[in-house]
Amino acid sequence: MPDSSRRVALLGPAEVRSLAADLDIRPTKTLGQNFVHDANTVRRIVVSAGVGPDDTVLEVGPGLGSLTLALLDVVEHVVAVEIDPVLAQRLPVTVADRAPGETSRLSVVGADALRVRASDIGAAPTALVANLPYNVAVPVLLHLMSELPSIRTALVMVQAEVADRLAAPPGSKTYGVPSVKAAWFGTVRRAGSVGNSVFWPVPKVESGLVRIDRHPDPQWPMDEAFRKILFAVVDAAFAQRRKTLRAALAGWAGSPMEAERRLTAARIDPSARGETLDVAAFVRLALTQ
Template sequence: MTIRQLDRSELRHIAKAANFRPSAKRGQFYPHDSATVRRVTAACGAHRADEVLELGAGLGSVTLALLDKGARVTAVEPDAALARQLPHTVAQHSHSEIERLSVLHGDVTSVLPADLPAEPTIAVANLPAPLVESTLLHLLNEFRALRTVLVLTEFVLADRVCAEPGGPKYHPFGAKLRYFGAVRRHGAVTPSALWPIPRCHYGLFGVHRDPRQSRPADAESRGQVFGLVDIAFAHRRNSARSAFAAWAGSGHESAKRLLTASINPARRADDLGIGDFVRLQQRSSEFVGEGIDGSPLGRQSSPAGGSGR
């Protein structure tokens, strides 16, 4: 790095200058460990050609590291005091890098392409666990040019999101993220690497789009696929035939649709992968008019962003 990384004492000094007191309830924990910050920039793959959207920029340690990679950074920070302080921090700890920084004060869960100076290719987010699902599904839906979304959050959530189909930790949110790309672990982050020190370990995970992977891009198809995910996880441990019986109109019809999608009706519904759900949604278009309400999802459809719990 040519820009000097912020250490814990400097984070304290910046917080004091901004009259800011971090809140554990709001998940305000910021990396100061240089190895952790390097892992963030390496995992997201930022370089000079990238436009990076940073959500929850906080005290600026990751912001400086991203700028040091040559990327342009748009930082969105929900805390007004930190949003005002960030340009000063970057100006004081770098050379001309401030020219590649834009700072927005606003809600990280609702930022839109029109709010930004350029279309981002990478998003890096430091988020409390309750905001991760809504924020990531919003980002991946709205920003089609994103190739990577990297998230720092509580380890328990990061581990669950990355769990593979068939395992005990497999989660509907993880299934939905795989609609957009590969979901990968990027390691644990010890509490001592963050300031203030949280009471739990944190973890890094990423969603990496594969340009060769083809999924329906329209909101209707995506919503139907996510509705199937929600139905499956609402019937944990049940067979796929049983889980989708009400959606299809009967157990027999459910088995018929599953077999058409090359899915064994005896498989547990919550063991299906995202490819299974996509095939089931696509094959079900052949049965329009035969379901409960004439739609591929029947009466048990649910919103695209539902948790499936």
């Protein structure tokens, strides 16, 4: 059990650049690599995540270890998924240097987060806390929430525009496919903003924190088969936003008439548009036969 009085030596700008130089690391846009070098920021992320001594945290893209160290200062165990083999091999060494004796509470999985499976993780993480690669943030988030039902909360840093979309309410301009799909898993809300000055290299976009609290007692099916049906309906509804649902869902249902029948059965106005429906309405529609 981690000692709440202990302070792990966190990374600062000089340490991040020194580590990168030692490893001959040049952050790439392909992997969405922007390393956080501000200790206050990673501490704020951990606090916003609400994790504690009983949590096993899944971290995606730990990079040089800034957030990893802050998590190890608070939680029981961290499982870090890292696609870059050089970074994956170095992370335990960094933890040993900055948090002597704590390497047993870190597991590193060298894998692509878009393809990682529960069997690869080996543990049952209770929380997801990560600075997600911005180019694949939404697919990674949805995949992990689906693959690991043990995750009760997620606190992720993503591009600010993506954060707005994830947390958007029905009827807003930013409400769309990511909003509905995330809401199927749990309650989604914005948890703060992060300036670009805390990263190296400095990104051209602003960042935002998003928190998801998984529904403790969901009022709809949560199995994988139903998820695929629901997500197909959502994709179809937003594929042509200007069309009414009767027209937009014609392909999904088989015909405009069948789309109208299903919409009516789900107590949805066939002339409505996808952005007006909440996740419960989409669930009713997906359950129609």
